[in-house]
Amino acid sequence: xxxxxxxxxxxxxxxxxxxxxxxxxxxxxxxxxxxxxxxxxxxxxxxxxxxxxxxxxxxxxxxxxxxxxxxxxxxxxxxxxxxxxxxxxxxxxxxxxxxxxxxxxxxxxxxxxxxxxxxxxxxxxxxxxxxxxxxxxxxxxxxxxxxxxxxxxxxxxxxxx
Numbered sequence: 001x002x003x004x005x006x007x008x009x010x011x012x013x014x015x016x017x018x019x020x021x022x023x024x025x026x027x028x029x030x031x032x033x034x035x036x037x038x039x040x041x042x043x044x045x046x047x048x049x050x051x052x053x054x055x056x057x058x059x060x061x062x063x064x065x066x067x068x069x070x071x072x073x074x075x076x077x078x079x080x081x082x083x084x085x086x087x088x089x090x091x092x093x094x095x096x097x098x099x100x101x102x103x104x105x106x107x108x109x110x111x112x113x114x115x116x117x118x119x120x121x122x123x124x125x126x127x128x129x130x131x132x133x134x135x136x137x138x139x140x141x142x143x144x145x146x147x148x149x150x151x152x153x154x155x156x157x158x159x160x161x
Contacts, residue, residue, distance in 0.1 A: 014040055038129045049117040049124050049131075059114035066107025073100040091161060098154040105147025112140055 013022045016035035023034040034040050050056045077097040084090045116136075120127055131137055 016040060047125055048122060049120055050113065056114060056117060059110045059117075063107045063110030063112075063114060066103055067111060070100040070104035070107060073097075074104060088161075092158065095154045095158040095161075099151050099158070102147045102150030102152075102154065105143050105150070109140055109144040109147060112143075 013024055014028045014035075015022055017037045017039035018035070021035055023040055027034045028040050050059060074097055077093055077100070081090065081093050081097070084093055116131075117124075120131070124131070
């Protein structure tokens with residue numbers, strides 16, 4: 001039937017959450033996303049956003065240290081910038097401040113990722129699609145990219161000067 005009513009009574013397939021797509025039962029929970037809404041893998045999945053314990057601890061530790069220490073360096077450099085006498089020293093101080101700001105943004109990214117991992121826990125699979133299309137995920141992607149690019153660009157300029 002064009003309206004899918006003949007599929008409703010069948011038990012040899014999985015109905016995706018969008019109620020328009022059907023996949024064979026053999027494709028359910030096979031670690032390949034067959035439904036566009038990812039629903040074929042969410043009901044059986046126990047994955048978390050960050051699966052490895054060492055990565056979780058590293059994200060917390062590096063993120064926290066990066067936020068604190070790069071924040072201190074940035075504020076300290078901004079405060080002492082007015083006392084710099086030469087243009088070359090000012091350029092170096094600005095670039096070092098930019099590097100610490102970029103690394104601070106990467107720390108924000110790591111800390112946020114670790115926090116979101118705790119928030120979702122083992123329910124991440126069922127929330128994965130919503131997370132991936134959320135503005136929070138997009139903002140974190142931008143923060144990570146901008147932070148990395150600021151640091152990389154500033155380090156490149158600092159090494160050339």
